[in-house]
Amino acid sequence: MKKIALLLSIISIFLVSCSNNNKTTSDNDNIKLGITIPTTGQYSNYGNSTLNGMNLAIEEINNNGGIGGKKIEVELLDDKGEVTDAVTSYNKLVGDGVDAVIGSITSAPSLAVAEASKNDFIPVITPTGTEVNITSDKPNVFRTCFTNPYQGELLAIFSKNNLNAKTASILVNTSSDYSVGIADNFEKKAKELGIEILSRESYGNNDTDFKAQLTTISKDNPDVLLIPEYYEKLSLITPQARISGINSTFIGGDGWDGILKTMDKNSYDIVENSYFTNHFSLDDESEEVKDFIEKYRENYNEDPTAFSALGYDTIYILKNGFENAKSDKNEDRVESISNIDFKGITGSFKFDENNNPKKAASIIKIVDGEYKFDSVVNPE
Numbered sequence: 001m002k003k004i005a006l007l008l009s010i011i012s013i014f015l016v017s018c019s020n021n022n023k024t025t026s027d028n029d030n031i032k033l034g035i036t037i038p039t040t041g042q043y044s045n046y047g048n049s050t051l052n053g054m055n056l057a058i059e060e061i062n063n064n065g066g067i068g069g070k071k072i073e074v075e076l077l078d079d080k081g082e083v084t085d086a087v088t089s090y091n092k093l094v095g096d097g098v099d100a101v102i103g104s105i106t107s108a109p110s111l112a113v114a115e116a117s118k119n120d121f122i123p124v125i126t127p128t129g130t131e132v133n134i135t136s137d138k139p140n141v142f143r144t145c146f147t148n149p150y151q152g153e154l155l156a157i158f159s160k161n162n163l164n165a166k167t168a169s170i171l172v173n174t175s176s177d178y179s180v181g182i183a184d185n186f187e188k189k190a191k192e193l194g195i196e197i198l199s200r201e202s203y204g205n206n207d208t209d210f211k212a213q214l215t216t217i218s219k220d221n222p223d224v225l226l227i228p229e230y231y232e233k234l235s236l237i238t239p240q241a242r243i244s245g246i247n248s249t250f251i252g253g254d255g256w257d258g259i260l261k262t263m264d265k266n267s268y269d270i271v272e273n274s275y276f277t278n279h280f281s282l283d284d285e286s287e288e289v290k291d292f293i294e295k296y297r298e299n300y301n302e303d304p305t306a307f308s309a310l311g312y313d314t315i316y317i318l319k320n321g322f323e324n325a326k327s328d329k330n331e332d333r334v335e336s337i338s339n340i341d342f343k344g345i346t347g348s349f350k351f352d353e354n355n356n357p358k359k360a361a362s363i364i365k366i367v368d369g370e371y372k373f374d375s376v377v378n379p380e
Contacts, residue, residue, distance in 0.1 A: 034093030036103035043081035053311030107131030148181025156189035175205035182228035214244035231259035250274035281373035313344035
């Protein structure tokens with residue numbers, strides 16, 4: 001009898017495990033979204049800005065009948081922007097029976113979450129993780145933003161066509177996949193376009209003194225200086241660059257969005273006439289974007305960042321995908337999301353074969369302490 005009881009117990013555990021792996025929302029009256037992002041720590045500004053956008057979308061959707069008649073329920077975990085915490089959060093969310101996982105924010109934890117999800121095949125989407133391998137060979141993993149290589153390529157095209165740059169230098173954080181991904185593809189595309197790369201200097205995550213690298217760059221006097229970094233570090237690098245005698249035009253990726261928050265207003269001239277790629281512009285005249293900006297300001301008493309817009313669009317991508325899926329099974333939802341034809345705040349797009357959106361980038365120019373829309377750049 002003990003052997004039979006043990007056998008029945010093992011079978012019961014197996015059935016529960018299988019049931020969890022093939023879970024559908026028919027088990028309850030809500031769609032449960034798991035969110036793992038940094039709400040504390042060095043990347044909390046990005047995480048909370050993204051969360052604001054997501055919460056705005058969730059409130060709108062729930063007020064308008066939910067997803068297929070089911071309200072969105074959220075389980076939010078703080079991963080502090082750390083790889084280990086992100087994986088721990090992901091495992092807890094899946095164990096708690098969420099229908100999809102959103103996260104993380106920066107590239108390294110987003111990649112870790114994506115890797116952890118491969119066997120579960122639950123829909124996973126990062127609003128802002130730009131490292132190219134996050135979605136590679138992972139049919140269940142998507143992103144709302146464009147990739148690091150894509151940004152690097154677009155910045156090279158912009159430098160050639162819009163800035164008429166003939167020379168460029170690069171200052172890259174070799175500890176950051178984000179920074180290296182943009183730098184490598186900028187360099188490759190710039191050379192193809194006939195822009196001469198005069199120098200490429202590097203530093204690490206813990207560095208705070210960049211004078212040696214910047215002195216070398218200043219001797220080359222490039223037309224543009226690419227600094228693919230997040231704004232916290234940029235607020236250290238850019239003043240030192242000007243002190244070192246660099247008069248080049250600064251260019252960078254979407255990590256520049258928010259740099260003015262970290263600088264004293266008296267220092268805004270340091271980054272005057274700098275350019276960076278971004279996912280949307282506060283100057284966009286479309287009714288959808290203007291409505292989003294107005295609602296965001298009403299709710300949070302500040303302007304939305306690109307992270308806010310990407311968070312907002314991420315929720316609507318999942319809504320669209322879930323409502324058009326053949327069933328509530330993970331594989332059907334994944335298939336539906338992969339075939340989405342999406343129009344949102346950050347652009348119109350379809351996913352490519354690696355679940356990356358192919359869309360134009362807005363180029364933002366810093367003018368008089370404000371982010372101004374400059375132009376749109378499309379891939380060649």
